Amino acid sequence: MSKHFDNNCYLKPPLISIRNANSAYLITDPYLFNIIVQKHLLTTKLKSIFGVINLYRHPQFPEQTIFAGPAPGSALTAIAIETLIYSGINEIIQIGTCGDLTGNRNLGDILIPSKSISVDGIALTYSKNTNLFYPSKEHLDCFESKINAESSIVASTDAIFLETFIRLQEIIELGADSIEMESAASFCVSSLREVNCSSIHLVSDRLEKNKIISGFSRKNFRTKCFSFLETITQSPFLLQ
Helix, strand or coil: CCCCCCCCCCCCCCCCCCCCCCEEEEECCHHHHHHHHHCCCCCEEEEEECCCEEEEECCCCCCCEEEEECCCHHHHHHHHHHHHHHCCCCEEEEEEEEEECCCCCCCCCEEEEEEEEEECHHHHHHCCCCCEECCCHHHHHHHCCCCCCEEEEEEEECCHHHCCHHHHHHHHHCCCCEEECCHHHHHHHHHHCCCEEEEEEEEEEEECCCCEEECCCCHHHHHHHHHHHHHHHCCCCCCC
16 A cells, blocks of 8 residues: 555545556546457456446466556546556556647657646645646656657646637647646656656547547557557566
């Protein structure tokens, strides 16, 4: 159980039995998590968090790493991360999809955020003094030699049905080159609890001349997602 939880709070996260596991992949995007389930990449299911976020053991390294998901949006991500940390996890890699705001990236490209600009409510509730949140430097240093990816400054939003092209331009002017829903929550909650956390994103959409190009219905995008997910479920935790 983590020592960083305030005893004055009347609610605590559920305590989940994870044996000796100390690291977790949190796969926030339901699309990605469904690929894992449908392709049977993970086979040992544990209890779920509030019946929504499923937990699985790593098939080859069950004592070290667990997988959790899906947890779309900042609120579910915060709940998942709080629960994982409370149960003893101290290294978290959040994996999700994002939209490219530059128009120069391909669907399925891998991005690793170096910073998240929060335009959501959860992150700003956890930290009222800033809207900028950062991943673990230790994670970023480790990823350099293990993942062929591009660095990104990501904007995290939780009002996807209010986004307009004007709003996206405003977000670009804040300095963001990609957009998603979970990184700010992941980074700020983990920082508060003094746990290492980072994100890896696959580009699922791209902004191109006031038009959104989506990869979710494209076979080659699904193939790229499967290839990446197969890699991480067939190998030791990326930080080991």
